[in-house]
Amino acid sequence: MAGEAMRRGTLPVQRLRPGDHAFCRYTERTRWDLVAAYAWTGLARGEKVIICAPPQADRDTVQERLEEHGPSLDHVCARGQLVITGMRMLLHPDGRFTPARLRQRIQEEIAGALAKRCAGLRTYIDMRWIADLGADVEEVMAREESAAPLFAARSYSEVCAYDTSVFEPAVLDAMHAAHPHDLLDGPGALRALHAAGSVRLIGEADMATRIEWTSALRDAFKRSAHDGHLVVDLSRLHFLSVGCASDLLNLSTDAHRHGRIEVRLDRGKATLLIGLGSRYLKHVVLVEDS
Incomplete structure (x- = not known):
């Protein structure tokens, strides 16, 4: 499972770059944090951002939710960005x-x-449109692939976003497999992926995730103690605090x-x-x- 996640390209939403096509599943708790982080990152880079909201969403409400994470968006909406x-x-x-x-x-x-x-x-597409348009799920999956x-x-x-309360687990798993990338649950999360002789840490390492961070590192050192070589891959880490460093x-x-501890990072x-x-x-x- 860990090896598959490492191969596929699990990323924090802030690390998505032009050319990336990502799947995410969300709950109501994580939904707006994901949308906002994705949108504000794109605007800061000078990209045009399209938020394809679910059918029942009110446009003003979506804008208000985004503005909870930054200043007024009236000017970027007016110029079409x-x-x-x-x-x-x-x-x-x-x-x-x-x-x-x-x-x-x-x-x-x-x-x-x-x-x-x-x-x-960059576009953020809430996939609840599938039921609204009566689209065939298999046809949508073919499009994704x-x-x-x-x-x-x-x-x-x-980003293709799937509400976990709407889509069946089998559909979520199939759509996940159809995308080259998948996202962490939301900003502020940390995931550790262990493989033989290595650990990849994805997301944010700060005060909120410090216990998970140190636990994952201790586990990785223990796993690699027998051969003395460990790769600590931080290439998909969005933030590293002084304390965690x-x-x-x-x-x-x-x-x-350990004869060699190789740390991969920016x-x-x-x-x-x-x-x-x-x-x-x-x-x-x-x-x-x-």
Whole structure:
């Protein structure tokens, strides 16, 4: 299970990049945090953002929910950088779903965003539209599995969001398998994926997740003690606090029997660990992952 998740590409929502096509399942508790993080990240990057809300959602309510995480969105809505709509309107004037029709509309929206000098297009699609339009689930799944050409130019990203109270577990599992990426439950989460000789930590390592962080690292050191080599993969970690970074170095200091602890991370996190003294631990090797 862990190996499959590592292969597929589990990501925190803030780490999605142009060219990514991601699945997420949500509950009412996590729903708006996911939407807001995705939308605000895209706006900050100069991308056009389309929020395809569920049929019963009120546009003003969606905007209010997004504004709980930032300033007023009136200006970006007025200039068309943020569009809050629904699948029925997105497909207009032909409101019937077909994979070809949706592909055509997305291509048109990508071209329009680039023509207006946006950095790209990102869409968040709440999949409750399937019942509203009477679409066939198998046809939707076929669309998900064949959507790769939309992402090839790396100017488009898409999140397909499934309400766990609406879709059957078997449908959720099938849709999950049809996407190259899947998202953590929401911002602030941390997931540890263990494999032979390695641990991948995904999400955010801070005060709220520090117990999970240290527990996962201790487990990884214990698992790898017999051969003395461990890879700590932080390439999908969105945030690393000073406290959690110190925990990693402290545990590495105690793991003196390890011949090599390889930490894969971006430049910012490498700078943090170096500042905390990682260079004094000769068995700790930082490998920057661009």
